[in-house]
Amino acid sequence: MAFKLTEDQEQFRDIVARFCRDKSPTTAVRELMATEAGYDAGVWQQLCAEVGAVGIHVPEAKGGVGFGPVELSIVMEEFGRSLLCSPYFASGVLATTAIAEAATAEQANELLPGIVSGDVIGALAVSEDARSFEPERLQTVAAEDGGSVTGSKHFVVDGLNANLLIVSARLNNEPRLFAVDAEAAGVTRSAQASMDPTRKLARVEFDNAPATLLGNSAVDITPIYNTALVALANEMVGGAQALLDAAVEYTKLRVQFGRTIGSFQAIKHRLADLLLQVELAKSTAYQAAQVLADEGAAGAKASEAASLAKAACADAYLEAAIQCIQLHGGIGFTWENDTHLWFKRAKSSEVFLGSPNQHRERMLQAMGV
Amino acid sequence: MAEIESLKSEVRSWIESNWDPGSSLVEWRTKLADTGWGTAHWPEEYFGKGLSPAEGAEIDQLFADMGVLGVATSGVRMLAAATILEHGNDAQKKQYLRRIITGEDSWCQLFSEPGSGSDLAGSTTRADLDGDSWVINGQKVWNTSAHHADYGLLLARTDWDVPKHQGLSYFIIDMRQPGVEVRQLKQMNGHASFNEVFMTDAIVPRENMLDQPGNGWQVAVTTLAHERRGFDRIRGGGALAQLEGPIFDEYRREVEIDNEPYKWYPQRAGRVDLILERARETGAIDDPVIRQDIARLLTMSQAAQWTAGRARAAQQAGKPQGPEGSLGKLAASNIARLASRVHTDISAMDAMLTGAESPHDGVIAEILVSVPAVSIAGGTDEIQKNIISERVLGMPKEPRFDTGPFRDVPRNVSET
Numbered sequence: 001m002a003f004k005l006t007e008d009q010e011q012f013r014d015i016v017a018r019f020c021r022d023k024s025p026t027t028a029v030r031e032l033m034a035t036e037a038g039y040d041a042g043v044w045q046q047l048c049a050e051v052g053a054v055g056i057h058v059p060e061a062k063g064g065v066g067f068g069p070v071e072l073s074i075v076m077e078e079f080g081r082s083l084l085c086s087p088y089f090a091s092g093v094l095a096t097t098a099i100a101e102a103a104t105a106e107q108a109n110e111l112l113p114g115i116v117s118g119d120v121i122g123a124l125a126v127s128e129d130a131r132s133f134e135p136e137r138l139q140t141v142a143a144e145d146g147g148s149v150t151g152s153k154h155f156v157v158d159g160l161n162a163n164l165l166i167v168s169a170r171l172n173n174e175p176r177l178f179a180v181d182a183e184a185a186g187v188t189r190s191a192q193a194s195m196d197p198t199r200k201l202a203r204v205e206f207d208n209a210p211a212t213l214l215g216n217s218a219v220d221i222t223p224i225y226n227t228a229l230v231a232l233a234n235e236m237v238g239g240a241q242a243l244l245d246a247a248v249e250y251t252k253l254r255v256q257f258g259r260t261i262g263s264f265q266a267i268k269h270r271l272a273d274l275l276l277q278v279e280l281a282k283s284t285a286y287q288a289a290q291v292l293a294d295e296g297a298a299g300a301k302a303s304e305a306a307s308l309a310k311a312a313c314a315d316a317y318l319e320a321a322i323q324c325i326q327l328h329g330g331i332g333f334t335w336e337n338d339t340h341l342w343f344k345r346a347k348s349s350e351v352f353l354g355s356p357n358q359h360r361e362r363m364l365q366a367m368g369v
Numbered sequence: 370m371a372e373i374e375s376l377k378s379e380v381r382s383w384i385e386s387n388w389d390p391g392s393s394l395v396e397w398r399t400k401l402a403d404t405g406w407g408t409a410h411w412p413e414e415y416f417g418k419g420l421s422p423a424e425g426a427e428i429d430q431l432f433a434d435m436g437v438l439g440v441a442t443s444g445v446r447m448l449a450a451a452t453i454l455e456h457g458n459d460a461q462k463k464q465y466l467r468r469i470i471t472g473e474d475s476w477c478q479l480f481s482e483p484g485s486g487s488d489l490a491g492s493t494t495r496a497d498l499d500g501d502s503w504v505i506n507g508q509k510v511w512n513t514s515a516h517h518a519d520y521g522l523l524l525a526r527t528d529w530d531v532p533k534h535q536g537l538s539y540f541i542i543d544m545r546q547p548g549v550e551v552r553q554l555k556q557m558n559g560h561a562s563f564n565e566v567f568m569t570d571a572i573v574p575r576e577n578m579l580d581q582p583g584n585g586w587q588v589a590v591t592t593l594a595h596e597r598r599g600f601d602r603i604r605g606g607g608a609l610a611q612l613e614g615p616i617f618d619e620y621r622r623e624v625e626i627d628n629e630p631y632k633w634y635p636q637r638a639g640r641v642d643l644i645l646e647r648a649r650e651t652g653a654i655d656d657p658v659i660r661q662d663i664a665r666l667l668t669m670s671q672a673a674q675w676t677a678g679r680a681r682a683a684q685q686a687g688k689p690q691g692p693e694g695s696l697g698k699l700a701a702s703n704i705a706r707l708a709s710r711v712h713t714d715i716s717a718m719d720a721m722l723t724g725a726e727s728p729h730d731g732v733i734a735e736i737l738v739s740v741p742a743v744s745i746a747g748g749t750d751e752i753q754k755n756i757i758s759e760r761v762l763g764m765p766k767e768p769r770f771d772t773g774p775f776r777d778v779p780r781n782v783s784e785t
């Protein structure tokens with residue numbers, strides 16, 4: 001188990017952190033979240049070309065950058081800390097991982113370079129109702145020849161921004177993934193009003209939309225799911241740390257009753273508790289990334305570690321957000337104060353890809369309990 | 370590397386020509402004290418070889434590997450030794466260290482008082498100089514092994530007119546005297562691991578003060594630092610306690626007496642290791658609500674282990690300690706409390722039973738009535754949170770009301 005980063009990884013973290021500080025102050029977040037696209041195309045190009053963030057965890061043989069889950073997690077933690085607005089989770093995590101896992105090498109080499117360069121934005125359309133990511137209740141169907149799909153998908157992250165949709169559908173009653181041109185006839189997209197304005201969601205309807213079948217056999221969604229969960233867990237601990245830092249900083253400055261409120265034990269103890277919860281969550285997120293690096297993303301160990309981390313980090317993130325507002329008092333509930341930006345990300349991340357309760361159960365089942 | 374190997378081969382040949390399982394424990398350990406091989410990392414003039422702690426650890430390991438007993442280390446004695454080594458004078462080191470490592474003397478710690486637990490420096494046990502003796506009056510509490518100790522490490526107030534930390538002195542007190550009365554203190558879980566110690570005109574010869582008058586707090590900090598370091602030490606005597614022969618019988622008796630107070634410590638930590646077994650044997654494993662709590666508990670417990678792993682990795686890499694290094698004790702409290710709750714849910718009405726009637730021959734009941742100790746012993750959760758918020762998060766200290774002369778500091782009614 002590696003609980004510390006290599007020197008190269010530390011340097012990479014510094015590069016990503018500096019990029020986020022430069023490109024994603026909260027003024028930029030506020031500006032972008034109010035737009036329909038929700039991101040800055042120039043920053044996105046730099047993120048792909050200069051940082052090399054998209055495809056970072058995908059082997060070069062499949063058209064990726066050739067690092068692994070630990071590097072992906074470094075990127076996610078820094079993005080979570082800074083709330084950098086970009087289609088990274090949709091394109092760089094979900095669509096990229098889905099293509100790398102489900103497509104043939106030839107297909108991956110055809111699809112991924114455009115995504116890795118940032119010219120193409122991918123999105124993953126798998127969820128059909130509020131509780132499904134895994135394909136048990138999959139209703140979308142493919143035509144018998146696999147050349148088109150029909151169905152309805154919800155909660156498609158950056159679905160409006162995408163040029164390329166990776167869509168799950170049943171082909172001869174087997175779950176498969178398809179590549180669909182987002183602009184094609186038969187594809188209808190509409191925005192879903194998302195509580196977190198920094199994570200844009202869409203509804204996508206497919207009516208005999210032309211599709212390209214990926215891979216040669218039934219898709220195993222597990223490694224895609226686990227990779228997404230670990231990425232999200234690391235994003236969440238980055239956000240939780242930002243909230244903790246903000247709460248500590250504010251309570252050291254704010255004076256009431258002739259003393260800084262941070263000198264009251266009632267507040268110090270709450271922040272000590274929060275630090276403990278955030279640090280424990282970090283350990284689960286780092287551990288999960290390492291398990292994926294060591295064991296791959298498909299097995300029971302990966303599912304156990306990924307679900308454990310998702311549940312622990314979601315709880316810690318939301319707790320940090322709630323406490324950060326409370327410790328700011330009235331100002332913490334205002335639009336002007338930045339806390340709500342992270343609160344909304346925490347709140348939507350809590351249920352995104354499954355709730356903490358679902359993941360605790362999934363973890364136990366992966367353990368064989 | 371080569372040096373370590375030649376050192377080890379020297380020790381190996383010394384052991385081969387000197388180890389005699391037929392001798393008594395004290396005879397053998399006297400040989401270790403005389404040659405310095407039992408505490409090789411101590412200075413040469415005081416029963417050691419002047420080697421580094423790492424070399425000392427290699428030698429201890431070699432003893433264990435060869436099935437050979439080392440010096441006495443159980444109980445409080447090594448805290449006494451470490452404190453005397455750091456703060457004692459030449460005469461004190463010569464007088465006490467030998468019989469500590471031969472196991473002939475046992476020790477206890479006399480720090481906490483009924484009126485000063487978390488606020489240890491608020492000690493009101495008094496030491497007054499009368500001729501060539503200090504006269505001690507006061508009460509101590511939570512003194513592990515005091516009922517069979519020969520000596521005590523005593524913190525007492527010698528100056529009431531200076532701020533509280535500056536008026537304390539540190540003494541070695543002979544426990545076998547009329548002015549010292551030891552009473553065992555029974556806990557809510559039925560065990561009696563600790564004692565109360567009443568001192569009424571007890572006598573400490575003038576030369577038995579460690580370090581200087583008024584430096585007692587600094588000396589106590591040394592003792593406490595060694596106590597924290599040993600907090601997670603595995604107890605039980607190790608593989609050597611399995612070997613046969615009279616010298617090992619003697620060793621087993623010593624370990625059994627010294628470890629008696631710690632028998633219930635696994636239970637106070639919540640026995641997370643028993644959770645799945647209990648859930649399966651009771652069928653609670655199928656209850657979706659209990660499953661959630663089990664998953665929460667296992668997650669917290671694993672996360673605490675990984676967090677400790679991160680702290681170790683940072684330490685090995687020579688990095689400054691991050692927050693992850695200060696959180697273990699608080700995490701352990703949360704884990705124990707949650708474990709106790711989950712054990713209760715799993716056991717259902719069986720949680721009303723105790724003794725042999727309680728599941729696992731009473732272990733479950735012992736968990737339920739022992740866990741409340743974890744968040745108190747060795748520094749309460751509240752003190753831990755103060756330390757974490759002030760030292761890790763850099764938050765301001767509370768305003769203080771105890772910085773003036775100790776005489777004027779508000780105290781518990783019983784002490785004024």
